[in-house]
Amino acid sequence: xxxxxxxxxxxxxxxxxxLCETYWYPVYALVRRQGFQADExxxxxxxxxxxxxxxxYFQEADPARGRFRAFLCxxxxxFLSNExxxxxxxxxxxxxxxxxxxVETAEGRYQLExxxxxxxxxxxxxxxxxxxxxxxxxxxxxxxxxxxxxxxxAHLQDVLTGDAGRVPYTEIAKATAxxxxxxxxxxxxxxxRFREAxxxxxxxxVSEAGDIDAEIRHLLDAVSV
Amino acid sequence: xxxxxxFRCPQCGALRLTLGQGDYCAACLLTAALSLEGEAxxxxxxxxxxxxxRGVTYLAQPLAAPRAYVALKVYGMCPxxxxxxARYRRWRPALxxxxxxxxxxxxxxxxxxxxxxxxxxxxxxxRLLTGPPVAAAIGPDARAAIASQLTxxxxxxxxxxxxxxxLSASKVKIxxxxxxxxxxxxxxxxxxxxxxxxxxxxxxxxxAGILAGL
Numbered sequence: 001x002x003x004x005x006x007x008x009x010x011x012x013x014x015x016x017x018x019l020c021e022t023y024w025y026p027v028y029a030l031v032r033r034q035g036f037q038a039d040e041x042x043x044x045x046x047x048x049x050x051x052x053x054x055x056x057y058f059q060e061a062d063p064a065r066g067r068f069r070a071f072l073c074x075x076x077x078x079f080l081s082n083e084x085x086x087x088x089x090x091x092x093x094x095x096x097x098x099x100x101x102x103v104e105t106a107e108g109r110y111q112l113e114x115x116x117x118x119x120x121x122x123x124x125x126x127x128x129x130x131x132x133x134x135x136x137x138x139x140x141x142x143x144x145x146x147x148x149x150x151x152x153x154a155h156l157q158d159v160l161t162g163d164a165g166r167v168p169y170t171e172i173a174k175a176t177a178x179x180x181x182x183x184x185x186x187x188x189x190x191x192x193r194f195r196e197a198x199x200x201x202x203x204x205x206v207s208e209a210g211d212i213d214a215e216i217r218h219l220l221d222a223v224s225v
Numbered sequence: 226x227x228x229x230x231x232f233r234c235p236q237c238g239a240l241r242l243t244l245g246q247g248d249y250c251a252a253c254l255l256t257a258a259l260s261l262e263g264e265a266x267x268x269x270x271x272x273x274x275x276x277x278x279r280g281v282t283y284l285a286q287p288l289a290a291p292r293a294y295v296a297l298k299v300y301g302m303c304p305x306x307x308x309x310x311a312r313y314r315r316w317r318p319a320l321x322x323x324x325x326x327x328x329x330x331x332x333x334x335x336x337x338x339x340x341x342x343x344x345x346x347x348x349x350x351x352r353l354l355t356g357p358p359v360a361a362a363i364g365p366d367a368r369a370a371i372a373s374q375l376t377x378x379x380x381x382x383x384x385x386x387x388x389x390x391x392l393s394a395s396k397v398k399i400x401x402x403x404x405x406x407x408x409x410x411x412x413x414x415x416x417x418x419x420x421x422x423x424x425x426x427x428x429x430x431x432x433a434g435i436l437a438g439l
Contacts, residue, residue, distance in 0.1 A: 112242075126251075130244055133254050137246035161253035162236045195258045210293035213332075216259055223251040 019068065019204065020049050022135065026127035028106045029113065030076055033120035038107045045106075048079050067215060068205040073124050125222035132205075132219065136198040143193060152176060156183075156190050259333070266335065266343050268297050284348065294348040295332060296410075299341050306342045310334055313344070320412065322385035327378035329398075329410050349408045351400035367405040374407045382412065 027048065031041040052075070113123065144153035155172050169187075173180045202212050234241045234250035241250045268285040274296060275282045285297035313334035320331055333345040354371075363371070375397065382389065389396075389412055400406045 129251055129255070130242065133249065133251055134245045137244065137249065137254075141246070157247070161250060161257045191257060194254070198254075198258045208292065213259065213287060213293070216255055220252060220255040220259065223255065 015204075017053055020052060023069075023072065023128060023131055024049065025106060025109060026124045026131065027072065027076055029110055029127050030073065030120045030124040031080065032110050033113075033118075033123050034080055038110075042106065044080065044083065047083075048076060051079070067207070067211060069125070069128050069215070073121055076124075077121075122222060125219065129219035129223045132201050133198070136194065136201045139197040139200065140190075140194050143197070152186065153190075156187060159187055160190060160194060266297075266299075267333075268295065268343075268345060270297065285345070287345075295345040296329075296348045297343060297345050299343045306336050309342050310336060316387075319385055319387055323382045323387055323412065325378045325381040327374045327406070327408050328382060328412055329408050331412060346410065349398045349400070349410065351398045351406075351408070354394045354397040354399050354407070362401070363399070363405065371399065371405055371407040375409065378407075378409050382409075387412065 024045065028041055028045045031044050031048075032038070036044060118126075141153060144150060155167075155176050158167050159169075159172070169180050169183045172178075173183045176183070178186070198216070199212055202215050203209065206212060206215055232241060232243050232248045233239075234253060236250060236253045239250070239252065241248075241252065243249070244251065267288045269288055270283045270285045271294075272284045273281055274284050280298050280300040282296050282298045285295050287293055287295065313331070323330075329349050330347040331344060332347060333343075335343060379389070379392075389409065391411060392409065396409060396411045398408045398410055400408070
């Protein structure tokens with residue numbers, strides 16, 4: 001994984017902090033699904049990240065040998081178990097919170113979570129997948145914008161995942177002044193670039209390039225009903 | 226629509242939560258990323274490994290994971306490519322339940338740009354059990370160990386509701402070191418799955434071909 005795997009220099013610490021900033025909500029949702037109330041979950045989430053970022057928390061377990069997602073999930077479970085044993089003697093106040101966790105936003109999102117029997121781990125993986133996909137989509141959109149193809153992206157985005165029930169290629173061709181064949185090629189490129197964007201995001205969280213497809217499959221399982 | 230609200234995906238029909246970037250279906254996005262449906266075969270062919278009446282098998286690497294290896298079989302003639310791919314997707318949950326070190330996992334199936342069906346299976350190093358160098362070199366103890374491995378593997382498949390239907394010595398690969406390890410190939414090409422509705426589900430066309438060859 002990533003520069004964040006070795007937390008021995010400022011750059012790797014920065015990379016780890018960036019990952020924590022990105023994936024804080026799945027951690028919050030996991031803590032909430034463990035039965036903690038909103039305020040308590042927010043404190044626990046902050047405390048967890050404070051330890052991750054402040055004490056080389058990951059170095060002992062060598063996260064570079066696995067997937068950051070799975071390692072983070074297990075680490076949160078251990079952290080919560082230890083906190084329960086210690087009577088939840090959390091350190092509150094004092095230091096600046098390690099990440100910008102907006103409690104109201106987090107809780108607002110959590111209140112939209114399905115009230116079903118989903119396990120905390122499954123909820124964590126599902127939210128992780130959604131953060132990851134959002135980042136890949138944002139990267140894709142930014143690429144098209146940078147290339148001056150904002151309008152094309154706006155017309156193609158509805159057929160990114162397939163054609164069923166979506167806008168016919170003939171309509172896209174008419175709206176973009178392209179031939180239908182050119183639209184098909186553009187859709188082909190869009191899907192390939194999306195995969196590349198997704199792979200680039202996942203590559204930041206796994207140690208081996210060979211783990212990427214397995215990670216996609218795991219996340220597909222997590223988001224499938 | 227804001228992130229976290231639900232919508233009905235027009236592609237798969239399931240109720241999904243919208244993403245921050247819009248009402249994209251997370252499952253369909255990940256499926257599209259995996260399959261690149263309708264696009265070129267997402268593997269780089271390295272070398273041919275074998276050929277039979279149905280197609281050629283190559284050692285290949287996924288374009289998205291260049292350090293991984295698969296056995297990529299490209300079928301020369303498949304009258305119903307869409308049906309084969311749909312069947313693979315239907316079977317995949319059952320196939321994923323079959324986890325045994327002596328069974329090669331089917332990891333992907335799709336259509337290349339030229340319309341040919343391809344399947345990608347976990348690459349297993351070693352030689353086919355039918356190969357003369359292997360058959361001659363296996364002693365009694367190793368044969369017993371291999372038989373035990375194959376029996377356990379089949380039990381694992383059957384426990385998941387999956388039957389191979391086309392198992393023979395030519396579908397078994399042997400790795401010699403550090404100890405003989407047998408691996409069953411070809412699971413998922415012509416099999417019966419005890420499907421979600423409890424109904425057997427099989428590739429009747431492939432089965433007919435197998436029976437004709439008996």
